[in-house]
Each structure stands twice: as structure tokens, then as C-alpha cells.
Amino acid sequence: MGEKDKGKLVVLIGPTAVGKTKLSIELAKKLGGEIISGDSMQVYRGMDIGTAKIQKEEMDGIPHHLIDIKDPTDSFSVAEFQLIVRERIDEIHRRGCLPMIVGGTGLYIQSVIYDYQFTENTSDPEYSDSLEAIAATEGVLAVHNMLREIDPESADRIHPNNIRRVIRALEIFRSSGLTMGQYQEKQETELVYDTVLIGLTMERDILYDRINLRVDHMIDNGLLEEVSALYNKGVKECQSIQAIGYKEIYEYLDGKISLAEATQQLKQNSRRYAKRQLTWFRNKMNVRWFDMTEANQGRFNQMLDEILKYIAGKLKI
Template identity: 65%
Template sequence: MSDLQKLIVLIGPTAVGKTDLSIYLAKLFNGEIISGDSMQIYKEMDIGTAKISIEEMKGVPHHLIDIKEPEDSFSVAEFQQLVRSKIAEIHKRNAIPMIVGGTGLYIQSVIYDYQFSDDVGNDEFRKMLEMRAKTEGNMALYNEFMAIDPISAEKIHPNNIRRVIRALEIFHCTGKTASDYHQMQKPHLLYNVALVGLTMEREKLYNRINRRVDIMMEKGLMEEVKKLYDANLRDVQSIQAIGYKELYAYFDGEITLDEAVERLKQNSRNYAKRQLTWFRNKMDVTWFDMTEASERSKKIKEISNFIAGKLQVKIE
């Protein structure tokens, strides 16, 4: 393992406290942070994605934040390529790259030798599906997707029509579903990884999530989303993000503001639960329980020592 490039990965559910700890660890290990969040790549989406501010960065270099316009699409394969390139670039500066985030599949795609089906395609078939989506509606295609690959379909919103069409296109060209591709993968670590996971007693985590949503609303989340809504940004990947789709439903007059906020809290709690399940089932994580605030200093020392030992580096 020693000949592989060193990499710190800090994961955990939303609102568990990754941001503050990541800055501390980056300063400790001469690190540069790469965002492992699939939504912080988008410009103009700061509050809802809990994007770190310049002040909070405290001089630590951050990468893969604000690199896409809200109307742009972004794939796991593109993330994989960009992050691996950043890891190599950071090593050239004799610093240690550190991926911080909560999008499990994105992080997994980087650290393991996963292949993607980006080279498979049929323009004619894709255009036919796009036309069908306009005439028959998104649900018609989503139901076909659900019929051939219910496991993958559960993870994709019916309105994320770009991904639904892509899944159908791959199946049309190869006879294989996204789930089939996933089963074919042989997880093989490409880096010398210190994989740290933060966890927390569920009730406390859920209270933190609820409070975070309240703070987001106080900071102007509604205005942030309204700006995108007024720009007529619809049926794009970014707007499927939690915090945006709920307020869109409010602006569309489907639900009240109180219902939108409650739905946002519920969806955030459900997402945190899914994140933890994914990390525990798919990745070899060393977990640290951050429930007790009084134990925080002790836990941070344990995490620091774990990383130093795993990567065979000195604490600066």
C-alpha cells in the first residue's frame, strides 16, 4: 500500500460536523480539500447545499466547488475523472488530498477501480426517448426504467429525465442495466486511503438537521431558490437537490411554506439515513461517534492518530 498515493476521505451524514473537522485535519496534515458533494459543484446554490464560505475555509484550498452552472448536468464518471486529476495535482504540490462529503457513489467511484459506461451510446435512440418524454411525459419513461432496473430506479427521481433516458439508452445498447454494471465491478482500492466516517446518535443528528434547515431559511434559502425558479430553471439535475425541489413545490402553489419546510426537514433526515446505510454497506469505513460534545477533543485526537498511522505520516 505504501507505493500508492495517500488520500484522506472524511464522510458522514449531512449535519454531522464534517466541515469544521475537515479544516482542522487539513491544517494538521498539510491537506487540500476536494468536495465530495454532488450538489456543491453548482454555482448560485450556496445555502441549500451548505456550501463552505471563504471565511470558513481559513485559507485551506478547496476544489470542485462552484464549477458548474445550475442548468448543467454532471455525471459520476465526470466527477471520477476530475477528482482523480485533482488528487494527482495536489500530490505534485507535496500536499495530501482530502475528499470531504456525503455523496457515497461519487466518492466510491474515485477510490475504487470502477469503470463506467460513458462510451456506450446511440444518438438516434436517445433522441427518440427525448421526444417521447415531451409527448408522453416523464413517468412513461420512468415506468419503463422501473420495469427493467427497479434497484437503480429507486435512486433516481422521475423528473431527472436525463438520467432516466441515459439508463434506458445503456440498456438498449448493451442489454445490461446500471445494477448489472455495478455487480460487475471489482472493488479494488487505487489509493492508500484513510477512510474516516463520522456518526452520531440518531435523535441528536435529526435535531441538528432540523436546526440546520431553520438556519438555512433564516440565511435566505427561500430567496436563493426563488431566483432559480424565476429564471425558469426546471427539469435539470440541480433542482432535484433537497432544499430546492421542496420550495419549488411551494412556489408552484402545491403546498404551503410550512409544509415545504417540514418536507425539507423530513427529506434531509431520510437522506442522512440513506447516506449511513450506503457507507456502511459499500465502503470499508472506520467510524467515530461524535454524539457527545464533551468527548469531541478526544475523538478528534483519535481520528488524527488513526490517519497518521494509516498513511504513515507525521502530525504537523
């Protein structure tokens, strides 16, 4: 497929609390855009405050996709994300609008914009069935420990209860001899769309202050009540509750730590996550970075104009 045949796509990435939401709305208004959430946790219904999900009134009439499409007990994979998002991109193009992916889940976004193949050649149904049988009889930890022996990096990243992904990593190793990380690195790096990749960054001290303040606002705005509602419904031992903002409060609700300790852990985990996000984007994607430090200090409109000019130049619009 030639470059002229590829649909246009804007991708706006950056760490948590850097200011993606506000900027994305203004960009979408100027560009005739529709926004696709690039956050692996905003797909879950009833998980609004802890995922910093955009509120209806904040959308300012801009259509948003991939928000509230799953129950908290559902699993959600990068392959499913890729499939749904590419369908949404095609739909948005057909409406004559510009699709914009906005978020911070690096691998998920990468799977959409690059030629990631989730092909059958690494699938082994017989092996997969045998692993599911082990999980059923000996528990999910038994299968997770099998993964840890051959691929400790993936074992650290994948929760034991996300059994489908654990089995997937084991399948990949059995069929290819590669760990999941090695397999992903081998994926094609050709862009599927005519893509402009914009990254937002900020001076670390200011970003960390914003993260700490955001957590305080979450607590003030009802995070404890939101998480307690899930806890009381018996939403446990599932993928969604491993999200930052939920696992810490669950520790408190289990009586393991105080609310003050849970809040501090939430702040620390959020800061660490922001650092990991920036490292991932810088190592894995060819991003044009814009420093939002000054935008945060009164130069928002100038920063918006600068980014609009960059997008127009790259996409020839």
C-alpha cells in the first residue's frame, strides 16, 4: 500500500496527568477529529475516577470511542484492542473525519499503528487446552510459574489471573522460541496509516506535582466510593482491578494498609508509571515531543498553534 493510499491518523501520547485530554479536545475541534481512547483501562464501565476518564461535559461535542465497552470482570487483550480500534478508524475515515488516538498505553497504541500480526502461526490449541486444564486443576499460579521459568520479564508484567495472556506468552515461546518481548520486537515497524505521532512531556517535578494533586482530587471526588462499589459487588481476581488506583484501594479495603498509606502508594505508583510511559514511548516510537511545561504556565494557545502547524505539515492538511 502506497503512502497516498493510507488513511490519515493523529496519535497523541504522553504520561498520565501531562494534559492530553484538554489538548486533544482543542485539536479535534480544529481538525474535525474524533477521539479514540488509547488507554487499556478506560474500556471498563464503572471505573471512571481512577482511570481519569473524560466526562461527557468535557467532551465538548467531540465523539469519543473505546470508553465503557467492557464490564470490569471482562478480560481485554491487545489483539482485541487492535481489531476494534482499526474498525473505528475505518468508520471515522468513511465519515470524512480525522481519527485521533489519545492515551498512554504504549503497547496497545503501537499494535494499531504498526503492522503487528496476531497470527495463527503461533497458536497451538492443543497446548493451550492443556494449559487451561492445568489452571483448572492446579490453579493459575501453576501456569504463571511455567511462564516465569522461560520468560520472567513477561511474568512480571502479566498478572497470574490474566490467564489468557499468560497462555498466549507460553504459546509464543513454544512455537517460536522467542519470549513475548522478543516476538513483539520482531514485528514489522511499517506504519499502517499516514500517521503523525505527537508526544507531550513536562518537567519532571511539575509533572509529579500534577500527579500528586490529581490523586488528591480523585480521593476528594469519590474514588474510595467508586472502588468500594466494585469491591462490594465481588469484582476481584480480575484484570481490571490490577489498574493503578484500584489495587491500592483494594489493599485498604482488605484491611492490609491504612487509607493514608493507600493514597501514598497510589501517588508513588502513578509517578513510577509516568516514568515508565515516557521510557516506553522514547524507546519504541518515533515521536515529535512537545514540552507542556510552559503551556501549563499560560502558553496553552501558543502550544496548540505550534502542534496544529506540525500536524498540518506532516499530514498535508
